[in-house]
Amino acid sequence: MIMTRALPSFVTVILLLGLGSGTGASVERNAGKYGAMFSWWYTDLPTATKYSPTVTWDARDQRWWNEIVRQALGAGLGWLAAESWGADMPDDPQGLTPLLRAIDANGGSLKVALFDDTTSEVIRKNRAKGHGYDTSPRFDLADLAGTDEGGIQYFYDQQWKRFFQTVPDQYRFKVDGRPVIFTWSGGLAWYAHLDSFHTLLQELRRSTYRDFGFDPFVVPDVSWITLDPLTDADAAYEWFYPNTHNATLTTFRNVRVGHLIPGYDCSRCATPGPIVDRQNGQVYTAGMEAVAPSSDIVLIEGFVNVDENAHLVETTTWGRRYIDITHWYSTNVP
Numbered sequence: 001m002i003m004t005r006a007l008p009s010f011v012t013v014i015l016l017l018g019l020g021s022g023t024g025a026s027v028e029r030n031a032g033k034y035g036a037m038f039s040w041w042y043t044d045l046p047t048a049t050k051y052s053p054t055v056t057w058d059a060r061d062q063r064w065w066n067e068i069v070r071q072a073l074g075a076g077l078g079w080l081a082a083e084s085w086g087a088d089m090p091d092d093p094q095g096l097t098p099l100l101r102a103i104d105a106n107g108g109s110l111k112v113a114l115f116d117d118t119t120s121e122v123i124r125k126n127r128a129k130g131h132g133y134d135t136s137p138r139f140d141l142a143d144l145a146g147t148d149e150g151g152i153q154y155f156y157d158q159q160w161k162r163f164f165q166t167v168p169d170q171y172r173f174k175v176d177g178r179p180v181i182f183t184w185s186g187g188l189a190w191y192a193h194l195d196s197f198h199t200l201l202q203e204l205r206r207s208t209y210r211d212f213g214f215d216p217f218v219v220p221d222v223s224w225i226t227l228d229p230l231t232d233a234d235a236a237y238e239w240f241y242p243n244t245h246n247a248t249l250t251t252f253r254n255v256r257v258g259h260l261i262p263g264y265d266c267s268r269c270a271t272p273g274p275i276v277d278r279q280n281g282q283v284y285t286a287g288m289e290a291v292a293p294s295s296d297i298v299l300i301e302g303f304v305n306v307d308e309n310a311h312l313v314e315t316t317t318w319g320r321r322y323i324d325i326t327h328w329y330s331t332n333v334p
Contacts, residue, residue, distance in 0.1 A: 010042055027255060027296045029175045032078025032331045033109040034321075037302030038082045041090035041100070042063075048268040049306040051317040057306065065102035069110055072303060075323040076330025079111040079173035079183055081299060085120035086159040093163035100171055109175035113180040114163045114318050119177065121154040122190045128154075132228050135190050142193035149192065152200065156207045164212050175234070175255075175297070177218040182299065185221035185239060186228075198230040199315075205232075219257060219297070222250055237299055240264075242274040247287030249294055258291030258298040260284070265309035274307070281321050289326070292333045300326070 042064075045057040055067045072080060085091040103110045122139040129149070131137060141312070143150025160181065164172075172179040186197060205215055221235045224262070233257035238248035247260035262284035266273030276283060292298055305311050312322040 002004055027175050028177065029078070029297075030177075031109070032076065032330055032334065033296060034075075034077050034300065034326065035079035035081055035113065035173065035300045036075075036077055036300040037074070037083055037110075038068075038080035038099075038304055039091055039302070039307075040095065040304075042266045042304075042306075046307050048266070048270075048308070050268065050309050051266055051311070051312070051315045053306065054314045054316060056331070060096070062098055062101060064112040065098040066105050069099070069102040069106045070302060071323055073106055073110060073305075074320070075312065075326035077110070077326065078330075079113055079180075080303065081113040081115040081173075081180075081304075082163070082167075084115055084159060084163060085115055087153065087157075087162060089120055089124070091117070093159065094166050096166050100167065103171060108170075112167050112171050113182060114160065114167075115174040115182045116155070116159055116184065118155075118184040118186065119190065121159070124158060125149065125154050126153060134211060138190055138192045140192045142196040144200065144203055152203055152207070155200065156204055159216070160204060160208060160216075161211060164208070168320075175217045178214055178234075180219060182237070183218070183220040183224065185223040187223065197224050197228040198232055201232060222252070225252070235297070237297075240301060242266075242276045243279075246276055246283060247290050249291045254295045256294055258295035259301065260287035260291055260298070260311055261301050261310050262287075262325075263310060265280045269308065278318075281318075282327055283326055288329045288333075292329050294299065 017161055031235045040059045042057055045052065055064060058064055082096055083091055121132055122135045125139055126132060126134050137149050140148060140150035144152045146153060186194065208316055209215055217234045217236055219235045220233050222238045225231045225233060233252060236250050236252035237255050237257040237259045238250045240246050240259060240261050242264045249256060249258050262278040263278030266309045301310055303312050312326060314320050314323060
């Protein structure tokens, strides 16, 4: 496959290079630099899906997991970032055991990172405190003890700890020998005492080291660092905004993290949202051209995101086009 080096005008790329110094990092990865978001709550194909996968869409069937891992490896991905919502939620990290079986069935090389969807901590806290399944009241980041509207247990005991208890060391995606954790964005609408995120993160690191003997490699959305400049992260990334920026490259502490989408279509979502036309793969190719050559880590949204039609998997519409594009870059721009 021959890839163009021109950037189409319909793709917007933001290069966020002001958060660190130097010209780049020398990071050591135990898997390739390309990975993708991964969710697994599915019992059937969502009604919002416009482009149907060729595999039966039911994560209750081990065959679904096996096929997803097979396709991820065919794309040249080194790891999947398991989007997790914590204890007693659809994407509870303890539900990842079938993924480990699928990895073993496909040669054992694929690795797994934790993607902590931090909206879930707000919802789980409110559910536990009798406020219902809601993001209001806000989560108090300064209340580590959980005496009021906070609590580190929602981040650690119900999320990070459950992930590392479920995913043994040999399956973990590591940078510089440390298991990787991505976190979703922070914001005024969901959190109080935003300048206390760094103290929460410090306690999460201490708790992880106490229980598992390592300090995780933490990669938050850059919004957390903007809201709390004392945040002691190891790297950072910037999430996409449809048709505003579809690919980003963020440098923090000399580690460069790229993020991109192949397309996006939330026109059938419960709350209808925007559309990023795939342009037959040109949006994805242009995003890769913009961020892949300079990145140490590339986080793609997302391998199985049929909910918002941002998926890469084989479908009846485009076949293996996005698997093949990803494979080309993972092979030629490693």
